Amino acid sequence: MTTPISRRSLFGTIGAAAAVLFIAGCSTAAPTPAESAADQSLITELGFEGMSAKDIITELDTLPVAERSTQLMASIRPAELILMDATKREAAVPMPADEFYVSVAPYVSQTHDCHFHSLTTCRGELANQDVAVTVTNDKTGEVLVEESLRTYDNGFMGLWLPRGIDATLTLGFDGKSATQSLSTKGNDDATCVTTANLS
Template sequence: MRRTLLLSLLGIAVSGSAMAATSQTEFLAQYGLAGKNTQQIVDAIDQNPQARPLPFSASITSSELKLSDGKQAFAFPLADKFYLSVAPYEHQTHPCFNHSLSGCQGEMPNTTFDVKVTDLKGNVVLQKSVKSYQNGFVGLWLPRDMQGTLDVSYQGKTASSPISTNSDSQTCLTTVKL
């Protein structure tokens, strides 16, 4: 009897896991994110051309992507990369610590910036021209556990900001005033 009860409970737990997986799969499919890994999901949401807020919640911490539609919530680990979303600005900004991919709106959408990330040893980690998304942000995938400087240039204006990609670091940088 004890074994039957244990097997029944195990069956319920397994079917509950299958239901959760199906719900996650359905959620991702509903928003055009099915078949993507975590990095691809983050990029797709942040680069989504729809006006903010989106019809679901998406935020990113230093360790995971969090998605929710108000009824169900899902978390996806970021593994060995760190996502820093940067919104350079000239006139107005907003306070932010963890980036809301579905809600944050920066001042300068569809604008090309020159971006350079340098670690504390002076090594260039990233250097390229990037175009901000419809939400006014530029998403940067960086190595974990580094500290350094972010330099942004736009039409002769420049700004620098210290950055870090530690487990307690911010993922939304809105203080880069050009």
């Protein structure tokens, strides 16, 4: 019988690892869907039993950086959330059928390459900052988001958007602005956007 991992040990202090990950950006060791073994018992051990992908993402992406686990890798793909523990066991949780998650880290002077968002390692430049956000459906002109959002402690902000669209993201911060194209159409579309340069 496996012993459940406590939430306290899972979300222990990152310490020096946080500084390394900040410099390196998102980890390149994130699992791919093809490698994922559907070990659903892992979800229970990680403390996520009964939670949807949306619930898990909200919990992990909004967690203070100092409480993020070094024992967990969580990678957001368009179709699924992939969880991997320190022993490299993996489990996949399906994403909502009608919603697509995009995590955005606007920046002024420092960024990193990223395509699929890692909930435990990705760090952006502007942590805990208020940013004006507008998202518009390119085809219909419908404004999907128009509000001030505060970046999480990891420097990212999360957007749940309709699937199957092309959209334009406009950001405003400290008198600077950025415009970014988004797509929620395919299984290779980015869930991590780190190219919105505020200028």
